[in-house]
Amino acid sequence: GQQLNQSPQSMFIQEGEDVSMNCTSSSIFNTWLWYKQDPGEGPVLLIALYKAGELTSNGRLTAQFGITRKDSFLNISASIPSDVGIYFCAGQPTGNQFYFGTGTSLTVIP
Amino acid sequence: DGGITQSPKYLFRKEGQNVTLSCEQNLNHDAMYWYRQDPGQGLRLIYYSQIVNDFQKGDIAEGYSVSREKKESFPLTVTSAQKNPTAFYLCASSSGIHTEAFFGQGTRLTVV
Numbered sequence: 001g002q003q004l005n006q007s008p009q010s011m012f013i014q015e016g017e018d019v020s021m022n023c024t025s026s027s028i029f030n031t032w033l034w035y036k037q038d039p040g041e042g043p044v045l046l047i048a049l050y051k052a053g054e055l056t057s058n059g060r061l062t063a064q065f066g067i068t069r070k071d072s073f074l075n076i077s078a079s080i081p082s083d084v085g086i087y088f089c090a091g092q093p094t095g096n097q098f099y100f101g102t103g104t105s106l107t108v109i110p
Numbered sequence: 111d112g113g114i115t116q117s118p119k120y121l122f123r124k125e126g127q128n129v130t131l132s133c134e135q136n137l138n139h140d141a142m143y144w145y146r147q148d149p150g151q152g153l154r155l156i157y158y159s160q161i162v163n164d165f166q167k168g169d170i171a172e173g174y175s176v177s178r179e180k181k182e183s184f185p186l187t188v189t190s191a192q193k194n195p196t197a198f199y200l201c202a203s204s205s206g207i208h209t210e211a212f213f214g215q216g217t218r219l220t221v222v
Contacts, residue, residue: 004152040198043213088152103152
């Protein structure tokens, strides 16, 4: 299957700091999704992106669909303790299934 | 409430036994999926179904079987042929194969 490289693998930040993470693929994708997963729970959809260059916000979260269509970025501003969790990107090539990254584990230190 | 329900939350089985995980959705979604998640790894697709009575293998289908007799239900059977069945299993659904998927709460299967 497709390989999605998600980085960083883990982050430890102070409350109030901004966070950036990204996902890259070797193939062109038509759709990028970002999910958050709490321990022992299913992933929850945060943002969906459908066009190259698209920039979409959801509260303190902002995600972008890269111009090359091979990458996507997620930013979290002014982090708070409840942002703790694992963030996954997912991408879909043309007419195909979604492929998931390996996740970024976020720890917010109060 | 609309959503995806997986049951049970925790499941324990002895090695060599088949076990079936339940997934029900009331979102009227056409597509349903089963993923496996291992510690420190992303989600890997086991099987997916775009319509009733049709399903396709994902990347790691060996040792698993599914059925899609009703639109709202997509049960997964972990057979004794699956060499390493202990994992967290996630069911998801979407309105179509090209749209974003919504996940259930997951079932943690432990085989002893």
